[in-house]
Amino acid sequence: MGPFVPNVISDQLNLVLALLIGVAFGFVLEQAGFSSSRRLAGLFYGYDFTVLRVFFTAAGTAMTGILLLGYFGYLDLSAIYVNPTWLWPAIVGGIVMGVGFILGGYCPGTSVAAAAIGKIDAWWFVIGGIVGVLAYGEAYPLIQGFSGTSSLGPVRVYDSIGVSPGFFAFALILVAVIAFAATTWIEQRVNRDAPTKLYDVRLHRIAGFAAVMVGIALAVLPDRKTALLAEVSSPAYQASNAVPEMDADELAFLLVDQDPELRIYDLRGEKDYDDLTLPRSIRVSLDDMLGREITPDLARRSVRKVFVAESENEARVAALLASKLGYERASVLKGGFGTIRREYFSEEPLPEPGDQEQAEIRDWKLGARAQLRRQILEAKRKGTARPKKEKKIAGGC
Amino acid sequence: MPDKSASTPSRYMDPYLAGFLLGLVLLATVFLTGRGLGASGAIKDAAVAATDLVAPRHAQTAPFFRPYFEPGKEHPLKSWLVFEVAGVLIGGFLSGLLSNRLKVTTESGPRVAAPQRWIFALLGGALFGIGAQLARGCTSGAALSGMAVLSTAGFVTMLAIFGSGFAFAYFARRLWL
Numbered sequence: 371m372g373p374f375v376p377n378v379i380s381d382q383l384n385l386v387l388a389l390l391i392g393v394a395f396g397f398v399l400e401q402a403g404f405s406s407s408r409r410l411a412g413l414f415y416g417y418d419f420t421v422l423r424v425f426f427t428a429a430g431t432a433m434t435g436i437l438l439l440g441y442f443g444y445l446d447l448s449a450i451y452v453n454p455t456w457l458w459p460a461i462v463g464g465i466v467m468g469v470g471f472i473l474g475g476y477c478p479g480t481s482v483a484a485a486a487i488g489k490i491d492a493w494w495f496v497i498g499g500i501v502g503v504l505a506y507g508e509a510y511p512l513i514q515g516f517s518g519t520s521s522l523g524p525v526r527v528y529d530s531i532g533v534s535p536g537f538f539a540f541a542l543i544l545v546a547v548i549a550f551a552a553t554t555w556i557e558q559r560v561n562r563d564a565p566t567k568l569y570d571v572r573l574h575r576i577a578g579f580a581a582v583m584v585g586i587a588l589a590v591l592p593d594r595k596t597a598l599l600a601e602v603s604s605p606a607y608q609a610s611n612a613v614p615e616m617d618a619d620e621l622a623f624l625l626v627d628q629d630p631e632l633r634i635y636d637l638r639g640e641k642d643y644d645d646l647t648l649p650r651s652i653r654v655s656l657d658d659m660l661g662r663e664i665t666p667d668l669a670r671r672s673v674r675k676v677f678v679a680e681s682e683n684e685a686r687v688a689a690l691l692a693s694k695l696g697y698e699r700a701s702v703l704k705g706g707f708g709t710i711r712r713e714y715f716s717e718e719p720l721p722e723p724g725d726q727e728q729a730e731i732r733d734w735k736l737g738a739r740a741q742l743r744r745q746i747l748e749a750k751r752k753g754t755a756r757p758k759k760e761k762k763i764a765g766g767c
Numbered sequence: 768m769p770d771k772s773a774s775t776p777s778r779y780m781d782p783y784l785a786g787f788l789l790g791l792v793l794l795a796t797v798f799l800t801g802r803g804l805g806a807s808g809a810i811k812d813a814a815v816a817a818t819d820l821v822a823p824r825h826a827q828t829a830p831f832f833r834p835y836f837e838p839g840k841e842h843p844l845k846s847w848l849v850f851e852v853a854g855v856l857i858g859g860f861l862s863g864l865l866s867n868r869l870k871v872t873t874e875s876g877p878r879v880a881a882p883q884r885w886i887f888a889l890l891g892g893a894l895f896g897i898g899a900q901l902a903r904g905c906t907s908g909a910a911l912s913g914m915a916v917l918s919t920a921g922f923v924t925m926l927a928i929f930g931s932g933f934a935f936a937y938f939a940r941r942l943w944l
Contacts, residue, residue, distance in 0.1 A: 373801030384800060388847045392854020394792045395804055399855070400862035402785035407874050407888075409779075411943045413929075414936035423782035424789060425911065431790025432915035436797055444798075451802040453904060453913045455920035460909070463902025464927020467895050471932045472939045474891015475874075477906035478899065479806035481892065482852055486859030488871040494885040495892035499807065502896020503814035510831035517901055525919045535917060550783075569781065577783060764847075765802030765912075 371662045372445040375763060396483050405484035407475025407491060414472055417561045419553040426546040430539075434584055437539055441594045443695075446662040451765030457520035474498065536588040543585035547578045595660055602690040613689045614701040616676055618710040621703060624674075625649050625745070626738045631672055637679035637688055638707060646715055648678070649745045659691055668697040678703040678710070714739055777866040793915050802847070803912020807899035809852035814896070815843040848908075876943040887942060902927070 375384050402424045403409045412418025439445035471477055476484060476495045484492035506513065528538040557564045592600070601607055624632045625648065634651035636643050643653045658664045668675065675692060677700060679685035685702040692700040703710065712718060713735065720736065723729035779785075793804055815835050819826040826832045835843050843849075863869040875884035899905040902924045904913070910928060913921015 372798040375800045375802075379799065385845070385847060385850045387799060388850035389854040389857075391792065391796050391800075391804070392851035392856075393858035393861070394795075394854075395789070395851065396855030396858025396860075397862045398780075398785055398789045398792060398858075400859040400868070401780040401866070402782060402789065403779035405859060405863070405868070408876065408943065411876075414932045415940065415944060420779070420782045424786040425906075427783050427786025428789035428793060429911055429914040431787050432793040432797065432911075433917060435790070435794035436915060439794075439798060449801055450797055450916055452916050452918045453803075453909055453920045455918065455923065456901075456903065457923065459901040460903070460920050460923045461927045463898040463900070464910075464924045465931040466898030467902065467905060467924075468898075468928045468931025468933075469935050470891040470894030470898060471906075471928060472891075472935050473887045473942070474895065475888065475943075476891065476895075477806070477928075478810055478892075478895055479804070479855065479905070479907040482806060482855045483859035483862075484874075486856045487863030487868050490871065490873045490881070491875065491884050491888040494888040495895075496810065498889035498892020498894075499810040499896040499899075500814045500817065500892075501889070502893035502898075503811045503900065504818065504896075505893065506897045506900045507814065507818070507829060507831035510829070513901070514830065522919065526917045527919045527922045528917060530919045538917065565779070568778075574783065763801040765805075 371443065371665065372439065373450055373763065377662075395479070396486060399480055399483040400487060404480040405487050405489065405492070407484065407489070410477075410480060411472065411475045416556055418565070419557055420565070422553060423550060426549070430543050430546055430581065433539055433542070434588065437535060437588055441591060443594055443660075446660075448657070448661050449663075449763065451763045452524040452526065453765065454524045455522040456518070457522060459517050459519065462516075470502075534589075535593065536591055540585035540589035543581050543588075547581055550578065595657070598660070598691060598694060599656065599687070602694055603687050608686065608690065611690060611693070613686055613693070615704040616701050617704045618713050621676060621678075621710060622714050622735075622738050622742065626741050628745075629674075631674055633667070633670070633673045633675050635675060635677045635688065635692075637677065637684055642680075646711065647746060647749065648710075649742070649749060651678070654688070656688060656691060659688065659695065668692060668695075671698050673699065675700045676703055677701070678707050680707050682706045714742055776868045790915075793912060797912075797915065800847075803908065803915060804851065805848045805904060805908030805912065806852060806855070807895065807905035808848035808908055809846070810896060811900070812843045812846045812849050819843065876941070878944075879942055884942075 379387065399405065403420050404424065409418050409420050413421040436445065436447070436450070440447040467477070474481075474495045476492060478496075478499055481492045481495040481499070485496055526535070528535045531538065533541075554566045557566050591597075621634075628649075632650050634648050635654045636648065636651045637654060637656075640653065652667065654664055659668070675689075675697065677685040677689040677692070679688065682702060682705055685706070689700040689702045720732050723732045796802065796804055815826065815832055818832055819836070827836045834840075860869070873881040873884055875881065879887075895905060899909070902909050903920070904910070904924065906925075906928060910921055910925035914925060915921070
């Protein structure tokens with residue numbers, strides 16, 4: 371599951387990858403005609419809409435691909451870098467950049483592509499960029515305050531608006547396709563030699579139609595998490611997919627035994643988990659299970675995975691989800707967390723034994739209570755065995 | 768029909784095909800590395816490195832540059848975006864070579880002489896350098912990559928850049944028309 375930085379791709383390899391990605395980026399920018407300032411500026415005068423077409427097609431393609439990879443579970447959408455929003459600085463910065471665009475005829479990426487093929491004005495633009503950063507750097511103490519205002523964090527646009535990601539994607543694709551058609555109409559009236567007159571109209575119509583169809587699919591597809599959870603939560607699915615159950619005594623026995631091939635996944639809330647942290651347990655949520663952070667833990671095949679939750683059914687849903695995701699040996703604590711808490715982690719007196727066998731069981735339980743308490747205290751002393759927080763992906767400009 | 772002899776530049780790629788390919792490059796970037804494309808960040812790194820070269824003490828004390836020189840930080844030029852932008856230079860060059868567009872020249876509007884064009888390019892670049900710091904990215908890093916991951920910042924920045932470009936186009940018409 372992507373992304374592969376930093377767990378699979380090392381920092382060094384990532385730099386090599388950056389160079390290769392840059393080569394592809396620069397090649398496409400130049401092929402698109404973004405190495406020409408007159409073409410870029412043409413957007414703002416209605417004589418050439420190349421920028422609009424390339425830019426929105428690229429954004430739509432990447433957005434659609436990211437949503438689909440996420441939907442099919444190939445990309446962990448919670449792990450990718452989402453540039454945080456500083457609302458007013460973004461607006462003011464964007465306005466300043468827009469003026470820079472119309473005066474300079476480039477943006478930073480396109481200026482580098484243009485500089486590469488010998489455009490002297492593009493080199494001046496690049497030098498200007500460095501000068502601008504230096505000027506900003508010197509004025510930073512004055513601007514710092516404003517620069518940090520209206521920080522909203524890494525918010526997603528569909529949350530800002532209040533629609534589903536799929537619906538937003540659909541709307542964006544629809545608007546883009548309409549804008550492409552409208553601007554072609556304008557361009558052919560403003561510019562007699564409009565490049566659009568050379569396009570393959572039929573092919574473009576098919577592509578536009580296909581894009582809208584994909585958009586509709588995005589709008590109606592539930593996201594992967596919702597779909598998976600709905601499936602494993604349905605009684606029919608649960609009836610036909612039995613999950614091995616483990617009762618509190620067996621679990622306690624394995625814990626006392628310190629079985630190394632045991633892992634407990636605790637679905638309770640953070641506070642409950644902190645109040646009583648079972649040995650060999652980590653706290654997970656259903657969301658975590660769809661992410662990649664927990665993947666190496668869940669993927670250990672020989673390990674017996676016991677899902678525990680306040681209610682047995684909640685644990686069952688998680689265990690079914692784990693099996694559905696291809697993780698093996700998932701089982702569920704029978705009777706919910708209450709059973710093991712009552713039997714092994716309370717001061718509640720155990721019932722008086724009726725015969726010799728019951729007395730032995732009672733003695734074992736009392737021993738187990740003490741033993742488990744010691745294990746928990748020990749773990750607390752060493753610092754609780756929380757899953758390590760992984761390195762955040764850096765990004766942005 | 769365009770002349771197809773070796774010395775004339777080839778036609779540009781169909782913009783939708785180019786956009787689709789650019790989208791695939793961006794998608795591959797996000798899929799592999801978890802981050803998007805960028806450009807202004809590399810310019811910032813270059814500016815920081817230049818400051819460090821010319822005035823190391825200033826670079827290490829000024830609040831804007833200081834974070835680059837905290838212990839454990841790599842050299843500002845050893846950054847992902849610097850390598851990526853170096854790739855853009857190579858990729859742009861290869862494309863120009865392939866399509867017969869390598870030519871040392873200044874491109875400007877019909878009524879603008881080269882030196883005037885250079886001044887406005889410098890000015891435009893400087894405004895981009897400033898604006899990209901406020902918006903935490905430029906057209907590639909904030910707008911395009913931001914839109915691909917559906918970040919609010921991406922859409923806000925994109926609307927502000929293009930909106931402002933259209934709003935001010937009238938005043939700059941002498942440069943291009």
